[in-house]
Amino acid sequence: MKFEISNCAAESAEGEMHKKSQDTDEVVSLTGVTFGYNGTPVLKDVNLTVKAKDFIALIGPNGAAKSTLMKLMVGLLLPRTGEVRLFGSDVRRFGQWHRIGYVSQNAVRVNTGFPATVEEVVASGFYSGFGKLFDTAGRRKAVQQALEMTGIQNLSRRLVGELSGGQLQKVFLAKALVKKPEALFLDEPTTGIDAASSKEFYTLLKELNMREGITVVVITHDIGAAFDRAAKIGCVRNGKVYIHDNIDEVTQEHVAEVLGYRIPELSAAFSTSQNPKKS
């Protein structure tokens, strides 16, 4: 428990954030959010803020309510008590959905064998409103750009059912990117994907974050790859969320404590992320 107190940067920062809650550089803020599925809360009195251009990796053991937290952030779930604000407005009244992109945890599992090409799937993320059937020029351009950004132009005519896990994740990323969102929320995008593809994926996220200024919140178990590229780490455990603004303060011991087990390959990741090479 020592680390929860000593490294709980988010809690102290919270007070200051509140005075300027209309500040536009706030992407998401949760204030006193409690949420449970059947009575017993899985998140208790959570306070956190995601600012524009943040790159936050959320970690935590299975069942820690990471996915729940993300669904609350994007308004797929509504809090029992407390408040969630997206770009300054209450999530219940939020309507600018093109500003956020979300890829759910089971996106890939659910859709194996769906009879659509990569291009068709990515295009389905471009929704400009009811009955707008013929915005084809704008859509085609946006699709093309999203495919380029994620480097999968060469896959555009392939059936999504024929792709590997790593390729599929890029398709989902492109589908989320096609509406040119300001923030991306990705739930375990690299679980079940080989190490090389996973690394490539996080590098891509880092590029989007640095070059396009897209805010990234990503839930991950790929601690090594994510730590190398994320700017902040969020730990979800026991119904609480702690954001570490300075990634260097998160040591292997902290991660082991949060996850409840040690990760052998992590020492390599730490030896690189402790270097001041991070920009």
Place this chain on the structure above:
Amino acid sequence: MYILTFDFMQRALVAGVITAVLASSIGVFVVLRRMSLVGDSLSHAALSGVAAGMLFGFYPFYGALAFSALAALFIEYIRKAFERYAEVALAVVMSGGMGLAVVLISLGKSFNADLFSYLFGSLVAVSPSDAWIICGVGLFILLSLVILFRELFAIAFDEESARLSGIPVDAVNTYFTLLTALAVALSVRVVGTLLVSALMVIPAAVSLQTAKSFRATFGIAVGVAVFSVISGLYISFILNLAPGGTIVLIATAILMTVISTKKLQ
């Protein structure tokens, strides 16, 4: 093509082709949303509407339309209560509809040739006014599908992210189930209540085996359905068979051929 000189055959063909296009294009979405049984549920409800019409003396075809639309709304209502077990809603409506149909039929003691035509379809059953209803309502359904195509695709692919694109998912789902109900009721005249579902699911199954894009999925499903209906009507006329059964057998034969040639490759 001398069979086209019969008025009833012309009507059966027009009604059949419209039915085929509707059932198969709706069927693609239905199958992708893992609601393959929805056609069965709704057609059993339609059958109870037919029975109610025969018992209380209104036109059974209207009964089919009304009852299956009500059943559609009921399915959406139960589905919300069993979010993780959507099939429960389908099973409840299917058995409920069948139970109601059986009770109404036994009350009216109306097990006659007319009922038989509603069960298995009939070539001579499509009256001129039936044909007009099928054309009118069919056009309405097709237009709705075209307008909602992008929404339906997005929802079928990933409901959560469709919600996050700002699509009114619940409203679209309810409307779609209502369209399905209307399409099922329309199909009842030509293929019969017991076989409607097959005309939705089998062409979709063929296209899932072969299509290389979503657009092709639609094209293939509609093509298979239209071919099955036209050839089925023709054969059932020549050999004096029930059209519904003949149509479904042809579609099934196509599916089996596709699956086995795919296995051979």
